[in-house]
Amino acid sequence: MAHVDAFEMERYQSLYWHLVDYDLSESGVTPLTIRELLGPDADAEFFLQQALGYPLSEGSYETRANIAQWYPECAPENVTLMNGGSEANLLALWSLLGPRDRLAFMLPNYCQGLGLGPFFGDGVDTFKLKPRDGRWSLDLEGLDRAAGKRTSVIMLCNPNNPTGAVLTDAEMQAVIDVATRAGAWIVADEIYRGAELETDVASPTFWGRYDKVIVTSGLSKAFAMPGLRVGWAVAPEDAIAKIWTRHDYTTLTPGIVGDRIAGITMRPDVRETVLGRTRSIVRANLPRLEGWIEAHPSFRYVRPVAGAIAYVGYDLPVRSPALVERIRTEQSVLLVPGAMFGLKKGIRFGFGYDIEYTMKGLARVDDTLADVSSTATHGA
Ligand SMILES: Cc1ncc(COP(=O)(O)O)c(C=O)c1O
Structure with missing residues (x-):
């Protein structure tokens, strides 16, 4: 039987996204409800009658x-x-x-x-x-x-x-x-x-x-x-x-x-109303994430042009799957390692959900990053 490799990123997210305190692995924006999509005057009965x-x-x-x-x-x-x-x-x-x-x-x-x-x-x-x-x-x-x-x-x-x-x-x-x-x-x-x-x-x-x-x-x-x-x-x-x-x-x-x-x-x-909502979410949230990124001078970051995800390279002596796994187990924050996208030392951050929640998750990420940096400095 032909072999198929595991889809590592999907499996990693499916295993943990619902178990962590802060899921920053998501690549979309806060999902719409059917009510938001249809508006306050929508005929809910239309859906209830759908065979x-x-x-x-x-x-x-x-x-x-x-x-x-x-x-x-x-x-x-x-x-x-x-x-x-x-x-x-x-x-x-x-x-x-x-x-x-x-x-x-x-x-x-x-x-x-x-x-x-x-x-x-x-x-x-x-x-x-x-x-x-x-x-x-x-x-x-x-x-x-x-x-x-x-x-x-x-x-x-x-x-x-x-x-x-x-x-x-x-x-x-x-x-x-x-x-x-x-x-x-x-x-x-x-x-x-x-x-x-x-x-x-x-x-x-x-x-x-x-x-x-x-x-x-x-x-x-x-x-x-x-x-x-x-x-x-x-x-x-x-x-x-x-x-x-x-x-x-x-x-x-x-x-x-x-x-x-x-x-x-x-x-x-x-379509344009829904996309307008998405654009206002990503435009409001990205500057907050960027404020956090800027506080880490060793990060390498190129601003995204579209989407609710930002990729940040780092210069620490630890591979991305190991670092992200440490952050998950120590801080209960889920991120996605660069290696799962074909990159090396970097992490993908989703920023399309509640930004206060996101910032709290990032504050926890800092604790692990600080520990990794100090071990690296003292070990050197
Ligand atoms: C580029 C890209 N294509 C496809 C998908 C999967 O999309 P869906 O959830 O609609 O199957 C994803 C999900 O992360 C994605 O990032």
Whole structure:
């Protein structure tokens, strides 16, 4: 039987997020309630009368039409609904990778592709975002090297998890140029699109820039509804057909309640209201986290451009999984180590939840950091 590596980050979070005093591992913002989404005058009866039958396999036409409006020149036929962005990623890679195909995979990243690439295909070649001149920029030479004759998919996450970096137009074009040269598909995980810190315009999408693109996304991050388990793929119709074939073997359809709520959320007016809420949360909270970061002169930090996560590098003689595990066991605070994103000495901090709660968690992190620093100094 083909081996599949554990998805370390997901397993680490699932084991502990509900047991700690402070969960700062979450990458989204405080979830919406259905009441907040629908407004005070909403007809709750509408939901109570919803028959819990199967929805259409690909999601209702209305929901797909509303999602399509968030992408340039996109038709409802280019959209299919699934259970979470994670299922969209899985079905995209399963559809595009054959046993001899290689996956070119961006690091740092949400490492689902790192595990699935060798499972569906022959293996993974990585390329990097690197901190340079105050931003995380794409290493073009590394990308060029990673995409060879057998590369059938280039997968990236934009806006990026864990850095919050967003590719420039020139970088997006460079990815497309390399994909064109290699004859490869691009799978762009854009689940953080819409949570921008500096602008009310959503980050650019890969959809519409190249023929062989599958965009994966969903309501879990920028739309603040992770528990709804709604994800989607936006793809050319032939790729949608391949995804559907595989979806028939996984979860068949989205959930009916998720389909209905996604239909409401993705109406352009509601969509902008929900994204406005997310943007105001991340804009209010990040300066507080940054105040804490600035109090640690040894941290290396590049401001995120979008999303509710910030990545901080540190200079201490301890690897990131060990440091984060110490913080969890000593302080009951959950964070995510850089190693779980393909980085080394660093930690990802979620800042999209109640900021007073977050700051209390960070104060506890300080206790362990102080101890690690003093041991390092005295040990040296
Ligand atoms: C980049 C990225 N893609 C997909 C997912 C999974 O999304 P979902 O919860 O919608 O399955 C995550 C979750 O952290 C993520 O960070």
